[in-house]
Amino acid sequence: MSPSKPRSCHVPVLLEETMEALAVQPGGRYVDCTVGGGGHALAILERSSPGGQLLGIDADPEAIKDARKRLEAHRNSVLLVNDNFVNLQATCIKYDFFPVHGILFDLGLSSMQLNGNGRGFSFQHDAPLDMRFNPEQEVTAADIVNTSPEAELARLIRTYGEESYSRQIARLIVRERPITSTLHLARIVEKAVSRRTGRLHPATKTFQALRIAVNLELENLEIALKQAIELLGFGGRLVVISYHSLEDRIVKRFMQREARGCVCPPGTPVCVCGHKPRLKLIRRHVITPSEDELRANPRSRSAKLRVARLIAQDDCLAADEMEILWAEIKTRAWRRPALLRKLQMVFAMA
Numbered sequence: 299m300s301p302s303k304p305r306s307c308h309v310p311v312l313l314e315e316t317m318e319a320l321a322v323q324p325g326g327r328y329v330d331c332t333v334g335g336g337g338h339a340l341a342i343l344e345r346s347s348p349g350g351q352l353l354g355i356d357a358d359p360e361a362i363k364d365a366r367k368r369l370e371a372h373r374n375s376v377l378l379v380n381d382n383f384v385n386l387q388a389t390c391i392k393y394d395f396f397p398v399h400g401i402l403f404d405l406g407l408s409s410m411q412l413n414g415n416g417r418g419f420s421f422q423h424d425a426p427l428d429m430r431f432n433p434e435q436e437v438t439a440a441d442i443v444n445t446s447p448e449a450e451l452a453r454l455i456r457t458y459g460e461e462s463y464s465r466q467i468a469r470l471i472v473r474e475r476p477i478t479s480t481l482h483l484a485r486i487v488e489k490a491v492s493r494r495t496g497r498l499h500p501a502t503k504t505f506q507a508l509r510i511a512v513n514l515e516l517e518n519l520e521i522a523l524k525q526a527i528e529l530l531g532f533g534g535r536l537v538v539i540s541y542h543s544l545e546d547r548i549v550k551r552f553m554q555r556e557a558r559g560c561v562c563p564p565g566t567p568v569c570v571c572g573h574k575p576r577l578k579l580i581r582r583h584v585i586t587p588s589e590d591e592l593r594a595n596p597r598s599r600s601a602k603l604r605v606a607r608l609i610a611q612d613d614c615l616a617a618d619e620m621e622i623l624w625a626e627i628k629t630r631a632w633r634r635p636a637l638l639r640k641l642q643m644v645f646a647m648a
């Protein structure tokens with residue numbers, strides 16, 4: 299029996315490229331930090347069968363419902379958790395789901411969220427200005443739009459939307475407040491910008507900025523990437539698909555930094571940071587959708603995939619590290635993923 303389809307299907311972006319980047323293998327364990335409608339998750343489960351396991355996380359409770367329907371056929375191999383990926387490490391520890399073979403972040407919004415189910419993400423449909431991934435979050439887009447000082451609004455729209463008309467938009471918003479609906483805000487932005495820039499609707503960047511601010515998207519991504527690296531087993535893959543330059547910059551810098559040795563400021567005569575590379579970049583450049591995918595799914599147009607794997611190169615524990623390890627074991631801190639990895643390695647070497 300085929301699994302029942304969710305509300306309106308989200309087409310997973312860069313699907314084949316993602317499976318290849320994750321190097322999905324039978325019996326593998328994977329975390330999908332943005333399970334959404336379950337498109338990538340389904341492919342991971344199919345290709346990691348038999349014996350594969352998937353932990354799927356999403357901040358949006360509706361997404362978890364959709365994913366549960368779509369992944370019904372694999373219900374014994376999947377665990378779905380409604381949480382923010384900022385709590386990735388705590389979630390994996392809670393469910394004893396580490397170390398893993400691969401971790402996927404497919405950032406941003408699903409088609410279900412964008413297609414206007416009253417969540418306020420889109421300026422194509424009228425809805426309350428909400429934009430929260432999780433309706434239990436406190437701050438909505440309406441709160442930000444209607445209470446922020448003009449200078450703060452302009453800063454936010456410029457920084458998170460990379461919008462050059464940010465001051466004009468903020469000025470008009472403040473003049474027209476209160477603003478409670480998506481179409482009302484879109485009209486104000488159109489008036490402030492007064493001309494179209496390329497193919498984008500004038501409100502695109504302002505809506506992106508508000509969504510990022512409401513959901514603390516950039517802050518949460520930075521935190522979650524650091525946690526992800528602690529959860530990977532040796533050779534485990536970290537795969538991130540981003541949809542705008544702010545996200546991609548964070549991912550690129552994170553991966554590049556973790557792939558480097560010394561990260562002391564240039565000109566430092568002797569290394570004082572002691573930083574060791576932990577990731578190996580699988581591809582130096584981003585992977586983007588093919589012409590065929592762009593034609594079939596125009597929403598994939600801004601997608602950029604980056605992939606790295608945890609290296610095992612500095613896996614020799616020096617004697618002093620061994621002592622620290624032993625002390626930590628004795629203090630029962632041994633469930634920490636990084637430590638668990640070291641233990642696995644010690645056993646592998648023995």
Ligand SMILES: C[S@@+](CC[C@H](N)C(=O)[O-])C[C@H]1O[C@@H](n2cnc3c(N)ncnc32)[C@H](O)[C@@H]1O
Nearest residue numbers: 310332334335336337338356357382383404407
């Ligand atoms: C592009 S969709 C993922 C689609 C999914 N890969 C698929 O194939 O169906 C992004 C999802 O990430 C979720 N999301 C965004 N930020 C999140 C966060 N910080 N924590 C958890 N989920 C998040 C959104 O709610 C949305 O469902």
